[in-house]
Structure formats: C-alpha cells, structure tokens
Amino acid sequence: MLTSIALFLALQLIGEAISFGLGIPIPGPVLGMIFLLIGFIVKDDLIERVRMTASVLLAHLALLFVPAGVGIVQHWDRICQEWLAIAMILILGTAITMIVTALTIQYCAKWMGVDDDD
DSSP, X not given: OHHXXXXXXXXXXXXXXXXXHHTOSSOHHHHHHHHHHHXXXXXXXXXXXXXXXXXXXXXXXXXXXXHHHHHHHHTHHHHHHTHHHHHHHHHHHHHHHHHHHHHHHHHHHHHHTOOTTO
C-alpha cells in the first residue's frame, strides 16, 4: 500500500513539475492521472498492485472535498460578487460536457456497429 501511495504522489509530482516547468495549462494532478493511465496500458499488473490503495482512497473520497469547501468559505465575498459569471460557466460547461459525451457515445456506437435498438 505504501508503494502505491508513493507511486500516486510521484506521478502527481512529475505532472506538477511538467505543468509548472513548461507552462502547460493542464493541472499537474491531471497529468499525473494521464501518466497513471499510460502505466496501466504499458504494465498489465499495475492495476492489481494499486487496487487496494485506490479502494481505500475511494472509500474516503468525501474527505478530499474538505479543501474545496474551505476554499469556498475563504473566497465567499468574491463568489458573491461574481456569482452570475460562475453560474453561467457552470451551466455552459455542463451543457458542453453533456453534448460532447452524447456525440462520443454516438460515434463509438457507430464505430462498434451497435444498433439503436440494442
């Protein structure tokens, strides 16, 4: 379990270093997850080696939202000032995500030869 945690943190650190060093507008943890996905593709047994640690982290996922809640409380005045822009971004982002997801599912279904009746 300690090895898995070290792997997660190392991949996040690498992602942060690349994101900060190259000025890429992608968060370091997202790059770390991409590297983890590449690791899953390249090394077959990696999923089994991190499964238990990932299960524990997922079981306590609610704790990971505490920093976000603290950030909301800390920046409440700014949120009150810019609530309209934040609401519009949330609505627009959700709509774009739903449209892209639907189009991706349609494309994949067509690509795999799945009928609408299935």
